[in-house]
Amino acid sequence: xxxxxxxxxxxxxxxxxxxxxxxxxxxxxxxxxxxxxxxxxxxxxxxxxxxxxxxxxxxxxxxxxxxxxxxxxxxxxxxxxxxxxxxxxxxxxxxxxxxxxxxxxxxxxxxxxxxxxxxxxxxxxxxxxxxxxxxxxxxxxxxxxxxxxxxxxxxxxxxxxxxxxxxxxxxxxxxxxxxxxxxxxxxxxxxxxxxxxxxxxxxxxxxxxxxxxxxxxxxxxxxxxxxxxxxxxxxxxxxxxxxxxxxxxxxxxxxx
Amino acid sequence: xxxxxxxxxxxxxxxxxxxxxxxxxxxxxxxxxxxxxxxxxxxxxxxxxxxxxxxxxxxxxxxxxxxxxxxxxxxxxxxxxxxxxxxxxxxxxxxxxxxxxxxxxxxxxxxxxxxxxxxxxxxxxxxxxxxxxxxxxxxxxxxxxxxxxxxxxxxxxxxxxxxxxxxxxxxxxxxxxxxxxxxxxxxxxxxxxxxxxxxxxxxxxxxxxxxxxxxxxxxxxxxxxxxxxxxxxxxxxxxxxxxxxxxxxxxxxxxxxxxxxxxxxxxxxxxxxxxxxxxxxxxxxxxxxxxxxxxxxxxxxxxxxxxxxxxxxxxxxxxxxxxxxxxxxxxxxxxxxxxxxxxxxxxxxxxxxxxxxxxxxxxxxxxxxxxxxxxxxxxxxxxxxxxxxxxxxxx
Ligand SMILES: Cc1ncc(COP(=O)(O)O)c(C=O)c1O
Numbered sequence: 001x002x003x004x005x006x007x008x009x010x011x012x013x014x015x016x017x018x019x020x021x022x023x024x025x026x027x028x029x030x031x032x033x034x035x036x037x038x039x040x041x042x043x044x045x046x047x048x049x050x051x052x053x054x055x056x057x058x059x060x061x062x063x064x065x066x067x068x069x070x071x072x073x074x075x076x077x078x079x080x081x082x083x084x085x086x087x088x089x090x091x092x093x094x095x096x097x098x099x100x101x102x103x104x105x106x107x108x109x110x111x112x113x114x115x116x117x118x119x120x121x122x123x124x125x126x127x128x129x130x131x132x133x134x135x136x137x138x139x140x141x142x143x144x145x146x147x148x149x150x151x152x153x154x155x156x157x158x159x160x161x162x163x164x165x166x167x168x169x170x171x172x173x174x175x176x177x178x179x180x181x182x183x184x185x186x187x188x189x190x191x192x193x194x195x196x197x198x199x200x201x202x203x204x205x206x207x208x209x210x211x212x213x214x215x216x217x218x219x220x221x222x223x224x225x226x227x228x229x230x231x232x233x234x235x236x237x238x239x240x241x242x243x244x245x246x247x248x249x250x251x252x253x254x255x256x
Numbered sequence: 257x258x259x260x261x262x263x264x265x266x267x268x269x270x271x272x273x274x275x276x277x278x279x280x281x282x283x284x285x286x287x288x289x290x291x292x293x294x295x296x297x298x299x300x301x302x303x304x305x306x307x308x309x310x311x312x313x314x315x316x317x318x319x320x321x322x323x324x325x326x327x328x329x330x331x332x333x334x335x336x337x338x339x340x341x342x343x344x345x346x347x348x349x350x351x352x353x354x355x356x357x358x359x360x361x362x363x364x365x366x367x368x369x370x371x372x373x374x375x376x377x378x379x380x381x382x383x384x385x386x387x388x389x390x391x392x393x394x395x396x397x398x399x400x401x402x403x404x405x406x407x408x409x410x411x412x413x414x415x416x417x418x419x420x421x422x423x424x425x426x427x428x429x430x431x432x433x434x435x436x437x438x439x440x441x442x443x444x445x446x447x448x449x450x451x452x453x454x455x456x457x458x459x460x461x462x463x464x465x466x467x468x469x470x471x472x473x474x475x476x477x478x479x480x481x482x483x484x485x486x487x488x489x490x491x492x493x494x495x496x497x498x499x500x501x502x503x504x505x506x507x508x509x510x511x512x513x514x515x516x517x518x519x520x521x522x523x524x525x526x527x528x529x530x531x532x533x534x535x536x537x538x539x540x541x542x543x544x545x546x547x548x549x550x551x552x553x554x555x556x557x558x559x560x561x562x563x564x565x566x567x568x569x570x571x572x573x574x575x576x577x578x579x580x581x582x583x584x585x586x587x588x589x590x591x592x593x594x595x596x597x598x599x600x601x602x603x604x605x606x607x608x609x610x611x612x613x614x615x616x617x618x619x620x621x622x623x624x625x626x627x628x629x630x631x632x633x634x635x636x637x638x639x640x641x642x643x644x645x646x647x648x649x650x651x
Contacts, residue, residue, distance in 0.1 A: 098537075100537045100538065101550055101551035104551030126540070150278070154278075154280070155280065
């Protein structure tokens with residue numbers, strides 16, 4: 001059983017997954033941020049690999065990517081920064097990033113490095129299912145990385161079932177038709193979330209996109225196993241002069 | 257060997273559909289339906305009729321006598337500059353607007369660099385009475401001001417892309433993001449042979465009318481349908497794809513693609529993708545594009561907004577890799593010189609993009625009896641300000 005499965009085995013409600021961009025706001029902020037996220041009660045951390053041209057992200061995450069790249073972040077350095085992360089952090093850690101920097105690094109080398117560090121899963125939004133199955137699935141399995149897929153209100157039941165068979169951690173439920181950074185009226189999506197819940201999938205489900213504060217987080221948790229917060233945390237970190245304090249304050253404001 | 261896409265949209269190792277799940281439904285629908293729609297008799301009839309009566313096709317194939325004399329060969333100009341709206345881009349937008357209608361879409365988005373594709377999209381949206389939003393890099397809005405005004409007159413909303421280099425790649429990113437947020441009512445009319453499958457193949461098919469006409473026009477004027485050379489500029493590569501299309505499997509015809517090298521290939525200010533690029537995934541397909549070692553997209557540079565794109569379509573990446581097409585490049589300076597040359601020798605002021613194709617004539621080793629076709633992808637009206645700024649009116 002992997003770390004993500006263990007987490008949901010222990011608790012399958014109110015799971016808080018927080019996204020941060022590696023190298024933002026400062027080049028070396030990632031490790032203290034991840035440590036503070038765990039300490040203040042986040043359940044999973046999703047670490048964004050910065051990319052110059054992110055396809056599904058709004059201005060906030062685009063901005064954090066730009067800052068991180070300007071700070072000098074790259075995939076090699078990111079892996080180096082996380083080298084000893086498992087000495088201080090035990091919650092599940094996942095990577096999220098565009099496929100291109102990963103392909104340039106080498107898919108196998110990347111997955112192998114993930115395993116060595118103790119990363120649990122990877123979200124590559126623009127890696128298609130077909131290419132994953134045909135080319136990369138054995139590599140993900142060899143290095144014990146869970147491929148975490150997105151579904152949307154348009155994803156067919158058949159496809160959701162297929163995704164459910166192909167993964168072994170959780171399914172990322174994109175809340176609505178939007179790029180990241182908007183605000184979601186959670187209850188307006190009740191039918192969609194209830195439909196997913198009624199499918200009784202093997203994997204737990206987390207809601208992302210448009211979740212950014214106490215109310216939207218808890219509203220989302222009424223429907224599925226938890227939620228993912230990204231842009232709101234990135235905004236909170238902007239201009240922070242103590243990322244540990246900012247992180248703890250932010251997570252507390254969501255949970256309590 | 258085939259140079260066409262396979263059923264998954266791959267040209268050799270290039271192509272595919274590397275899209276986030278949010279675009280899956282739209283792309284899958286297009287993949288499943290585009291061929292049956294565009295090959296239906298009803299579609300073909302309407303497409304052909306609009307190309308003839310609205311766009312003004314067939315465009316002339318003109319024997320450029322004075323230019324031929326200058327280069328000691330026989331040069332024909334395929335006059336896409338005479339298309340309605342002033343460039344080849346409209347061949348594609350007519351096709352895609354009919355497709356969007358067949359799919360029941362009620363809103364159109366597009367990206368544009370030089371503004372030609374934006375204008376061509378705004379035009380067909382006006383023609384069909386459909387809402388239109390065009391994304392354009394803030395830098396390009398400045399340097400192609402007349403086209404921004406034209407789009408607005410045609411009723412389109414022009415939204416500036418303020419991210420990244422504020423040029424064509426960023427406008428493309430913004431359009432993709434818009435489509436993610438509006439998947440149900442919106443069709444994205446991509447302006448070149450780029451993007452996820454089936455866009456590269458679909459756009460190439462709509463542009464293939466260029467070489468279809470070239471064949472019979474050459475036959476009429478020279479007695480044979482195959483030239484020795486076809487030369488076209490490459491931004492994303494749609495005019496080149498259309499000009500090459502019916503000659504791809506005919507090795508006798510040498511295909512020459514011309515990229516913009518900006519201030520020079522080694523200057524750091526260039527858009528010469530085949531020299532400076534590597535394979536990777538950009539805007540939904542695997543192709544060659546300019547990127548750092550870490551896989552970040554490099555912001556290209558060219559004086560010509562329509563060629564200021566870090567990649568080329570997957571069809572061209574494959575033509576380059578297989579050697580089927582030869583890739584040459586021209587600098588800003590060479591392009592400007594070529595603009596003046598064609599203006600003075602033939603009375604045709606070409607677009608800056610097109611001028612890159614003309615600029616390589618001087619480097620070629622043509623024989624007198626060889627037949628060369630240069631695709632005049634567009635006219636220079638939109639670039640007049642740039643031409644005046646560089647003193648072309650004073651030379
Ligand atoms: C006149 C003209 N030619 C060429 C291009 C380059 O595009 P493509 O390579 O798709 O033909 C453009 C793009 O805006 C254009 O306006």
